[in-house]
Amino acid sequence: MPYRIKEVADYVGISVRTLHHYDRAGLLKPGSVTASGYRLYTDSELEKLQQIMFFRELGFGLRQIKEILDSPGFDRMQALAAQKILLLEKEKRLEAIIGLVEQTLDAVKGGIAMNKKDMFRAFDMSEIEKHQEHYTEETRQKYGHTEAYKESQKKAASYKKEDWAAISARGAEIYQELADLMVLSPADPQVQQAIGAWRQHITDSYYNCTPEIFRGLGDLYVQDERFTASIDKTKPGLARFMSEAMHLYCDSIAKKGR
């Protein structure tokens, strides 16, 4: 079941040296080591290695990748979603460059000079870098920000790997449900019920989410662009929609309480 280093290297298409390097960098340590010092990798490490490959493909530095993967709230699904967006962004750039080559070919064929302004625009990376920065900053700042999040961090530390998958899957489920309900008013009973499920999910998975905290969280969704961007990935405008719905939800709880 455990693979030796060359098996992994051949399998993945990288060098043994690279795995040594990742080990020393703390990016990917072998699952175990034999008495004689041989590194042994398991499927779990292969999975992590795949994540690393995705990030590397996107031009992330090993340092950054380590930081992201080591982040306590690292969510594989969310990472994959972000990676997909970034890869599509990269494809867009590539296509622009291909278009530029074709344009240049035509210009050379026709013996005419190209418009200097267009000659290099396609090489621009700022769009991709923006997305990269966004994602890194998001995972970096996601935790240790508010009181509630500190609490969540502690609770989160106790979860096993399998739990995380279930939790984030449930989260994505609710996001999607709410995204589908965006055609309705935030006050609509269906929406309010989904919001209730959202609060329950937070309480179950992270921390006791009181109405006060929940209201503050709603504010955060529109005030902190990191949250806005993250939530709007499911569907643009979802963050604002949820924020309003959460406020109405808290209002109605307050009313009932009196």
Added chain:
Amino acid sequence: MPYRIKEVADYVGISVRTLHHYDRAGLLKPGSVTASGYRLYTDSELEKLQQIMFFRELGFGLRQIKEILDSPGFDRMQALAAQKILLLEKEKRLEAIIGLVEQTLDAVKGGIAMNKKDMFRAFDMSEIEKHQEHYTEETRQKYGHTEAYKESQKKAASYKKEDWAAISARGAEIYQELADLMVLSPADPQVQQAIGAWRQHITDSYYNCTPEIFRGLGDLYVQDERFTASIDKTKPGLARFMSEAMHLYCDSIAKKGR
């Protein structure tokens, strides 16, 4: 009209240091230098810089790029065509990786494990590297190989830039014509006529292509994989088709001569 180094850097989106680096590496020297040592670049250098950017985008090393650009028979049109092919190859790879991300996302969502064989296949670069190697090797070996080619090299040195464009355009034209005729037999009069045009083109543009040399060239097309690959870029199988047609062509000339 001439640009100073920072103007170029800002325009292209690279650093001044990079231009310094390219200068020292002999990859891109400024068109002129002021008395005080300031580098001055003109549109011609911008054009070359664009070529460099294309190659760099494709993962070519600076050494390799220099070798290609300095090659006596460097043909911008051909280079652009090759670059386009390589970029499309790169896009194919990217799309495979995007597909992999989606597949992985589904697997994580469904809570199932992925097929290990598929987990890394998309990262494979060998296809791209093959193309890269091919192109470099092609430009490297294209000249100075056979007697005829040595002759061609001399003749070619006298051409002006504009001539080159016309020559390779005419070459591409004949290739395309022959590719379209591949449904016919190599012995078909139409094919034989196109082959005659091809020999004429070589004689006009490069060297006096005797039937003997022409026959040898036909052999080269299938024996030397660099030629095969180069020709088959227009259409797979074209090299073999041309080789056969060229032999028949030379046979019929020999018969006539008697």
Added chain:
DNA sequence: ATTGACTCTGACGTTACGTCATGGTTTATT
């Protein structure tokens, strides 16, 4: 018992720049 394929840990090399440091040059402004 030995061969061949693998593994380990250094340690230096490489590519394509980044990042100062130091000092001269141009251009704009006063």
Added chain:
DNA sequence: AATAAACCATGACGTAACGTCAGAGTCAAT
């Protein structure tokens, strides 16, 4: 005309992500 602000030049060292030995131990099979 002086002076600041922006620009340029040449070293020279730093860095990221490995590549490439070297020297020595390990393992599986013959």
